[in-house]
């Protein structure tokens with residue numbers, strides 16, 4: 001049997017359209033395909049591989065745990081889960097942790113908790129959830145409905161109700177929507193999929209104040225921004241605005257599937273025995289790897305390195321732009337960056353992605369107008385330079401048609 005891209009079309013459900021390249025090996029920020037072609041990885045598995053590929057600390061943690069204990073279910077707890085939860089609690093505003101397996105599941109837990117909290121404390125009327133246009137929170141039916149692109153939740157029958165949206169960074173519209181029947185507000189403290197959009201300080205502070213005024217829980221979806229991505233352990237710590245519930249996944253496991261919802265004791269106590277759960281949530285293998293990832297990222301030199309590497313990316317992208325005039329701006333924070341295509345190249349992000357791949361670079365898009373970069377947080381500076389050189393070739397190829 002030939003294991004190639006054609007096999008994908010034969011045996012896989014057609015909800016994805018992967019590249020024709022099939023990677024088989026990775027080390028740090030370099031990846032090799034079946035033909036041994038080498039790629040620099042500026043995508044990081046979509047902000048997941050925070051320590052690159054096969055980081056020794058993660059490989060060791062996985063191997064060690066693999067020889068000890070793989071799975072128990074929630075009928076028993078386990079040491080890696082307890083250690084990781086303790087670290088999450090000590091490094092954030094939170095007192096309590098719920099483990100899930102993905103970002104969507106972490107958000108699902110957050111939303112259910114918020115609804116239950118409001119029901120218990122204020123009654124059934126308080127069920128409204130406010131979220132933001134272009135926001136992305138996952139693909140379960142609840143989370144995709146809370147997400148800000150109706151196209152993703154249309155066509156699956158009746159949607160979960162009492163969910164409304166307004167524009168990100170539009171405090172006036174938000175103020176007009178929130179009321180005493182609002183139970184929760186969910187947002188990304190830097191919109192990722194929606195195009196790499198940072199919140200303004202007035203917006204994020206205003207949302208916090210209005211949530212407090214109306215007894216609504218503020219949920220930060222840090223699935224993409226969490227675990228060092230923006231240069232602080234969590235983005236909220238750089239914004240100076242603390243949520244009531246925070247979700248984290250992607251980089252939490254450095255490539256091993258895990259997610260978590262973290263919150264305060266006061267809120268957590270409403271998720272009583274039997275109200276929610278997951279067979280794999282808190283799995284020892286996942287938690288052992290995540291503990292190693294968390295320990296490695298949560299170091300001053302790594303977090304400061306993110307900001308230093310951001311500067312290298314910005315300099316390099318600006319130099320490319322000075323030559324080719326393709327971007328209107330580079331936005332984002334830390335190593336969650338978006339090069340926004342100018343009027344001339346609007347809608348062509350995918351062309352830049354394909355040209356990057358042809359030149360040995362893995363990059364991403366965030367919508368049709370933004371080329372997104374979410375590399376390893378410890379990507380060597382030489383790999384940044386080499387990746388940018390390859391990106392310049394890709395830009396030249398698009399510009400020269």
Ligand SMILES: Cc1ncc(COP(=O)(O)O)c(C=O)c1O
Pocket residue numbers: 046101102103104105107136137138139188192193221222223224249250
């Ligand atoms: C902000 C945000 N929330 C949630 C998700 C969904 O995470 P998952 O795909 O692990 O369910 C994503 C994935 O891209 C995301 O970027």
